[in-house]
Amino acid sequence: MNAVSIFKRDLLIAFRNRGELLNPLMFFLMVASLFPLAVSPDPKFLGLIAPGVIWVGALLATLLSLDLLFKSDYEDGSLEQMLLVPQPLMLLVLAKVLVHWLVAGLPLALMAPLLGLMLGLPEGGYQPLIISLLLGTPVLSLLGSIGAGLTVGLRKGGMLMPLLILPLYIPVLIFAASAVQSGVDGNSYSGHLAFIGAYLALAVVFAPLAASAALRITTAR
């Protein structure tokens, strides 16, 4: 069992449970459609809040899907086997996170333009929206793996995880939403994206480390 085989296995499991993959996406769609109902259906106003709404929706949808990351493996015992395998746990975690991003983060990025259309996102916002989601959702998955690792054995982990992880998501949210906003305003947004990229680079290096430390702690009995 190495990182590649875990990657293949997780991907296979994910596609065998296709129904579960759709849940975060439907959640994303529903959250975004609550805003026009709650705030105002005025397209001008919606266009103003669209970048933030879409990004908050993507963030919450990712948060919900993080439960998938380690939970089932923990329940059927295969997570403990992974901890015992003479392979760096970091790489195994990274493989799992990559799968999580492919099945949860990437679809969000691809679906976001549709929501942009529904919310009347102005023309210039689409490109930064997609790029920022492509760069930002892996960060969400990576940081989320720390929270998922810390709460994996807990019965009430579902409520705890947002508390632990949301503060760490704030930089991504700030820069992604402002990148989209600058795109809407017709300004350059590469600086914001560069910051998300830097955060991604940092998270790729450190998050698997922290997540594997967390897994070793929470699964020790």
Added chain:
Amino acid sequence: MWQALTRLYHKLGSPKWFYQISGRCMPWFLIAGSGLMAVGIVWGLAFAPADYLQGNSFRIIYIHVPAAMLSQSAYIMMAVAGVVGLVWKIKMSFIVGKVIAPIGASVAIIALLTGAIWGKPTWGTYWVWDARLTSMLILLFLYFGVIAIHNAIESEEMANKAAAVLAIVGSINIPIIKYSVEWWNTLHQPATITLTKKPTMAPEMFIPLALTIIGFYCWFAFWVFARTRNEILLREHRTKWVKKLLTSKPANNNGAST
């Protein structure tokens, strides 16, 4: 000198020694902290000159700034205690880390509340999404996370380690969050309200502030020691020395009655 320090360090790793050493220096922190606070507060509230712009309302600075500084350094201390605990497997440092979390959170709340009270006369509103306020709020959220994980995990040892990991991750993120919030603020909001940037303060204003800051840290040390000692007694209540301590007279137990 170095050897004495390392010996002290190793001694502090043992609950029994920690209990005795902290019992000896705890009163001094309380005395020093109270003295500094009394002088600083009286000086700051009664004798320091009023601010030329904000009048007397600025005087809340003598609570606000020490609380804000302390809440930030307490988080770092918690993370350092977590690193020490995870790397050298020292139980005591986990206890200290656990004890700091609620203290740091309460100090952060004090900072936010005094900030709101200060904001009302100065900016005309209790809350603005100013960069510093926002990052303080996020710091409070980070504390909440650490406290929540302590509450959620039943096994003491597991909770300590998990909270240590979270504290370390959070401390890496603190600078990132801080700068991103600052940039966000300059990106989004036109500068409708500028915090009166800490000017080169007049010494009559600054000295009492420095006194209250040091006083807050001394009180913090006292508080941490007191709570850590409680935690030690709770955890070690089966050991011989604690039983002996609790049954012996209060006179010869190194200040355990404080």
